[in-house]
Amino acid sequence: MIVLRALGALLSYPRDEIWQALPEIAEAIRTSKFIAVQQRDELLALVDELHASDLLHAEERYVDLFDRGRAASLHLFEHLHGEGRDRGQAMVDLKRLYEQAGYELSSRELPDYLPVVLEYLSCRDLAETRELLGDCAHIVRQIGQSLIARGSGYAAVLQALLVIAGEDPIAAAAVPRVRERPENLDRDWFEQPAFDGEPLTPATRVESSSSQASQLGSAPRAR
DSSP states (O other): OHHHHHHHHHHSOOOHHHHHHHHHHHHHHHHOTTSOHHHHHHHHHHHHHHHHSOHHHHHHHHIIIIISOSTTOSBHHHHHHTTSTHHHHHHHHHHHHHHHTTOOOOSSSOTTBHHHHHHHHTTSOHHHHHHHHHHTHHHHHHHHHHHHHTTOTTHHHHHHHHHHTTOOOOOGGGSOOOOOOHHHHHHHHHHSOTTTTOOOOOOSSOOSHHHHHHHHHSSOOOO
């Protein structure tokens, strides 16, 4: 599913090679049968926005959105474990899943970084893709809501992933907009945990994508 690689590229840190690939990314989105019409329009608008942006400004905006606060962090296990030691074991299990499938990390990013997960899924079949995305949909939804609240076009990527997973997209009009600094968004994230504080038991071994996906899907999903 090449469109997942395109979506992962859009969520990656802005680099010149990604800017050079924006026409190919747009074409993958435009021709994919897995992208609904509304999400396609929003994604192409994001591509146009990035194409018109100065790369340095895009880098600064990306860091402000994704790296200075946990509410929109693209590291999935951070939403479940924070900086707790269980996150380390979950990383080991996810990396083992990649290795068992013959997928090698092509970057220095951690295995729970959403663009890395999408690159892995782009090489897997549709059933596995929907299963894993469905299991982490509650996290994808939380990130998407945070981005919508801040008026970011990057929310289009999270919306598209929810639809591919067979989930309803976020009702954007119902998400209150905020003008808070990332640290204030973090404060709200800690005071109102999305997963009711449920502990997560790391898997002792990885037999399939569903066993690892349980690490991502153990908490109740927000709908």
